[in-house]
Amino acid sequence: MTQTTALPADILTHLRDTRTMPVISVLAIKLAVVLSKWATRRRTRLALTQLSPQQLDDVGLTPRAAFTESRRGFWQA
Numbered sequence: 001m002t003q004t005t006a007l008p009a010d011i012l013t014h015l016r017d018t019r020t021m022p023v024i025s026v027l028a029i030k031l032a033v034v035l036s037k038w039a040t041r042r043r044t045r046l047a048l049t050q051l052s053p054q055q056l057d058d059v060g061l062t063p064r065a066a067f068t069e070s071r072r073g074f075w076q077a
Helices: 009-017 023-048 053-058 063-070
Strands: none
Touching (some): 053 063
């Protein structure tokens, strides 16, 4: 499993608040954020299918709830 390195919050805040950025740059950043969220959701939902009942209990999920969550699309919050 690969991990991505998150940018520090102050860098993201600066990028978001910079008014001189071209529109295409702003759109590219927003797209990157959305794609990153989708990838994280996909990875975590796939990981739910790998957990044992004891591990699911540790995180407060029933096997049924984990199954339901793992079947959701990555685009669904």
